[in-house]
Amino acid sequence: MAEEKKDTDDHLLVGSVVKAFRVLEAFDRPHRSMGFSEISRVTGLEKSAAQRAAHTLWRLGYLEKTPGSGEYRLSLRCQDIGMRFAETNRIVEAVAPYISLLRRKTQASVNLTMLDGTETVFVQRHTTVDMLGNKLGVRARLPAYCTATGIAMLARLPDDEVRDVLARSDLRPVMPNTVWQTDRILERIGETRAQRYAFGVEEDMASDITLACGFTDPATGDVAAIGLSYFSGTTSVEEVHAQARDLLVSVVDNLAGELAGN
Incomplete structure (x- = not known):
């Protein structure tokens, strides 16, 4: 099993994509919905980076805003990825x-x-x-x-x-x-x-x-x-x-x- 490479060793790695997935993976049972500050705290990203990543995922349809609070939560579109795994x-x-x-x-x-x-x-x-x-x-x-x-x-x-x-x-x-x-x-x-x-x-x-x-x-x-x-x-x-x-x-x-x- 190959040893995992550090991010700094991989020149093809797109940092913004990494940050976006860190945001997606931060949502779980204890964190059903989060605002920018909590996303930043949970992921360890700077607040501006967390804001950009969350906003981008919202525009793409993978996050949605909770009515009332305006916090982000996972959208049903996220389930599509898992279903495509099962299909393929x-x-x-x-x-x-x-x-x-x-x-x-x-x-x-x-x-x-x-x-x-x-x-x-x-x-x-x-x-x-x-x-x-x-x-x-x-x-x-x-x-x-x-x-x-x-x-x-x-x-x-x-x-x-x-x-x-x-x-x-x-x-x-x-x-x-x-x-x-x-x-x-x-x-x-x-x-x-x-x-x-x-x-x-x-x-x-x-x-x-x-x-x-x-x-x-x-x-x-x-x-x-x-x-x-x-x-x-x-x-x-x-x-x-x-x-x-x-x-x-x-x-x-x-x-x-x-x-x-x-």
């Missing part, structure tokens, strides 16, 4: 029928995740009623080292890339069951490679049992995983293994073969 990504397109199959055949929440640096990103989530209380929908990104889907995806990488990801991760216990020590994570990745799936119990969120299997798109190098998440209050580890392990591995094998053939 080979994995998202290929996985659709397999997600439907798993939803019919299991009692689990079915998740498609992809690896982005040190994080696992939920690209698709189909949540059961049992899992709604876990607020799974709040977080689109989680550290890869402490999730079953993340471990399943790390198992698809060469050892040197795995160590690079772990070196750049903030390794710490998120839950009492979190495996966060480097040697134990590497051991877990080895087990995942041998058995073809990763398994986690309340390692990143409470009341969660997740079974995950990773795969790679050979045409793009994208690494992804399908995860089946169960509510531990109504399902046991043994039941998850019996119901879904072989099915999930078979589904991912078929999906990987389809991607390899296209």
Whole structure:
């Protein structure tokens, strides 16, 4: 995995574009709407730079002004970018029928995740009623080292890339069951490679049992995983293994073969 270059080393980098995206990425749940001063504080940009970037994004339609306060907030046009990713990504397109199959055949929440640096990103989530209380929908990104889907995806990488990801991760216990020590994570990745799936119990969120299997798109190098998440209050580890392990591995094998053939 190539080392990231500093901004000052990249003479093709357009600074104004960087600032605009810093402004867009500043809007989140704690910062639903912001004025120039708060945008400047959150992004670290000078107020004049924050003002120009926000105004430009407003003119382009990616920000809108909140009635009454005049503060900026993300517009619906921002969602178009995510939807275009889904429309153009080979994995998202290929996985659709397999997600439907798993939803019919299991009692689990079915998740498609992809690896982005040190994080696992939920690209698709189909949540059961049992899992709604876990607020799974709040977080689109989680550290890869402490999730079953993340471990399943790390198992698809060469050892040197795995160590690079772990070196750049903030390794710490998120839950009492979190495996966060480097040697134990590497051991877990080895087990995942041998058995073809990763398994986690309340390692990143409470009341969660997740079974995950990773795969790679050979045409793009994208690494992804399908995860089946169960509510531990109504399902046991043994039941998850019996119901879904072989099915999930078979589904991912078929999906990987389809991607390899296209």
